[in-house]
Amino acid sequence: MNIETRRTKAIAGQKPGTSGLRKKTRVFMEPNYLENFVQATFDGIGGGAGKIFVVGGDGRFFNKAAIQTILKMAAANGATTAIVGQDGILSTPAASHLIRQNAADGGFILSASHNPGGIDEDFGVKFNAENGGPAPEKLTAKIYDATLAITEYKTIDAADVDLNVIGSTQVGDMVVHVVDPVDSYQKLMESMFDFNAIRALFADGFTMKFDAMHAVTGPYATAILEGALGAKPGTVINGIPLEDFGKGHPDPNPIWAKPLVDLMMSDVAPDLGAASDGDGDRNMIVGRGAYVTPSDSLAILAANAHLAPAYRDGLAGIARSMPTSAASDRVAKKLGIDAFETPTGWKFFGNLLDVGKVTICGEESAGTGSSHVREKDGLWAVLLWLNILAVRKQSVADIVTDHWQAYGRDYYSRFDYEDVATDKANQLMDGLRAQLTDLAGRNEAGLTVKAADEFSYLDPVDGSQSHNQGVRIMFDGGGRAVFRLSGTGTQGATIRLYLEQFSGVNGDISQDTQDALKNVRDAAHIISDMEGLIGRITPDVVT
Ligand code: G1P
Numbered sequence: 001m002n003i004e005t006r007r008t009k010a011i012a013g014q015k016p017g018t019s020g021l022r023k024k025t026r027v028f029m030e031p032n033y034l035e036n037f038v039q040a041t042f043d044g045i046g047g048g049a050g051k052i053f054v055v056g057g058d059g060r061f062f063n064k065a066a067i068q069t070i071l072k073m074a075a076a077n078g079a080t081t082a083i084v085g086q087d088g089i090l091s092t093p094a095a096s097h098l099i100r101q102n103a104a105d106g107g108f109i110l111s112a113s114h115n116p117g118g119i120d121e122d123f124g125v126k127f128n129a130e131n132g133g134p135a136p137e138k139l140t141a142k143i144y145d146a147t148l149a150i151t152e153y154k155t156i157d158a159a160d161v162d163l164n165v166i167g168s169t170q171v172g173d174m175v176v177h178v179v180d181p182v183d184s185y186q187k188l189m190e191s192m193f194d195f196n197a198i199r200a201l202f203a204d205g206f207t208m209k210f211d212a213m214h215a216v217t218g219p220y221a222t223a224i225l226e227g228a229l230g231a232k233p234g235t236v237i238n239g240i241p242l243e244d245f246g247k248g249h250p251d252p253n254p255i256w257a258k259p260l261v262d263l264m265m266s267d268v269a270p271d272l273g274a275a276s277d278g279d280g281d282r283n284m285i286v287g288r289g290a291y292v293t294p295s296d297s298l299a300i301l302a303a304n305a306h307l308a309p310a311y312r313d314g315l316a317g318i319a320r321s322m323p324t325s326a327a328s329d330r331v332a333k334k335l336g337i338d339a340f341e342t343p344t345g346w347k348f349f350g351n352l353l354d355v356g357k358v359t360i361c362g363e364e365s366a367g368t369g370s371s372h373v374r375e376k377d378g379l380w381a382v383l384l385w386l387n388i389l390a391v392r393k394q395s396v397a398d399i400v401t402d403h404w405q406a407y408g409r410d411y412y413s414r415f416d417y418e419d420v421a422t423d424k425a426n427q428l429m430d431g432l433r434a435q436l437t438d439l440a441g442r443n444e445a446g447l448t449v450k451a452a453d454e455f456s457y458l459d460p461v462d463g464s465q466s467h468n469q470g471v472r473i474m475f476d477g478g479g480r481a482v483f484r485l486s487g488t489g490t491q492g493a494t495i496r497l498y499l500e501q502f503s504g505v506n507g508d509i510s511q512d513t514q515d516a517l518k519n520v521r522d523a524a525h526i527i528s529d530m531e532g533l534i535g536r537i538t539p540d541v542v543t
């Protein structure tokens with residue numbers, strides 16, 4: 001094997017604390033850009049010698065070329081084995097599973113998640129650690145430091161691997177296994193859920209549309225829903241992964257998956273509508289005439305998980321990100337298990353899952369998952385819903401209403417203000433921070449502030465601390481507003497305002513969401529002086 005050491009200049013790759021690098025595709029295509037980040041990753045993990053890596057992506061433009069680069073660099077860095085999805089395809093949860101199943105040392109997942117793809121859109125690389133989860137902050141800091149210090153990278157001059165053909169080949173001294181991307185993931189799902197019961201549900205005439213948004217879940221959903229579970233052909237729509245996602249924005253929410261939501265609100269709605277994002281880790285669930293908020297979905301899945309074989313013995317605990325509504329906390333309380341509140345980002349669930357403190361976790365941003373992998377998992381959430389529907393034999397809407405009747409309803413909405421000038425966004429956050437100690441007792445828009453703080457997290461497993469994770473304003477009467485800046489935006493700053501109002505147990509669960517949130521919303525706008533600082537209070541995106 002002829003290892004070439006090529007000189008390169010350092011490029012600050014990745015903000016520490018973000019699990020991966022996300023940039024415009026053309027930036028990744030610049031000479032040495034991807035190579036820098038990949039070499040920095042090998043350097044950050046203590047080298048590649050003797051290691052096994054999983055490699056795959058969501059099929060977006062540049063996916064296959066990036067895989068060839070990574071394979072040659074892995075071989076040059078001494079890796080013994082690479083496991084690659086056929087055609088370069090691996091969903092994020094499937095990659096997480098392959099890392100764990102093969103006791104690999106980590107994996108490179110090529111995706112910019114729900115961001116659009118194409119030569120003029122976004123690309124990304126994230127490194128997952130040996131537990132199958134996003135690299136923890138300690139590791140991303142090392143990788144970042146390495147991107148600043150790098151002077152050279154290693155590669156070999158070898159032919160490209162034929163990614164279309166399942167089987168084993170060599171790149172230099174490294175063995176490359178090209179594997180079916182769906183196979184082992186499907187087996188995992190079959191081991192967790194009652195496929196017979198779900199098959200019977202479909203055989204009884206249950207109807208569904210799954211929108212794969214021309215992204216990675218197409219092959220998975222087609223094989224599992226239409227293949228193994230017998231759902232009608234045509235159940236999966238937009239099921240062929242495309243390099244530009246059909247020019248769509250593969251984010252499963254009522255904005256970007258509007259055609260599906262419109263269908264679900266129409267007279268010809270099927271029983272269940274679901275969608276997943278670019279790399280298959282997010283999910284959206286819609287019943288006939290009933291959109292289920294991700295926060296409610298997490299709570300309902302947790303409350304009913306025991307109906308699926310994998311969770312028959314109950315849950316160890318439930319974790320949610322701080323901005324996610326408190327609905328799942330109420331379930332944990334009733335079940336007598338622990339509820340954890342973590343900062344935004346899946347990596348914070350990793351330790352809790354690794355030591356068995358939690359079984360199910362979720363985020364308001366359409367991410368739900370469990371201890372079966374170390375990533376959120378879109379199709380898993382859909383299959384757990386199907387398993388619950390097959391056992392309860394009720395509609396999605398009835399299950400949601402039953403839940404609110406038992407626990408009360410957490411009205412919830414997120415407002416996104418995109419492309420805000422970074423200094424203005426920082427000014428808004430600093431303005432909130434400056435008021436924190438004086439806010440209690442203040443009355444705005446008919447609501448009194450009960451308490452306010454900036455969220456910090458002490459990881460109960462490794463003792464690490466994360467500060468500045470969002471400003472929380474709690475109101476008397478069960479309202480809450482949270483402000484934080486997005487860590488994933490690629491242009492300017494994105495302010496996220498999360499609004500929540502609890503109905504109370506036995507409270508009014510039939511209000512319109514935005515009506516129920518009006519006071520919390522108005523108070524949040526006034527307290528932050530949003531209008532004065534950024535010149536608008538109307539968000540770009542409401543979910
Ligand atoms: C967003 C979501 C967050 C999620 C992340 C990655 O991050 O809000 O819940 O973990 O994408 O999918 P943000 O842009 O808010 O930092």
Ligand code: ZN
Nearest residue numbers: 113114279281
């Ligand atoms: Zn994603």
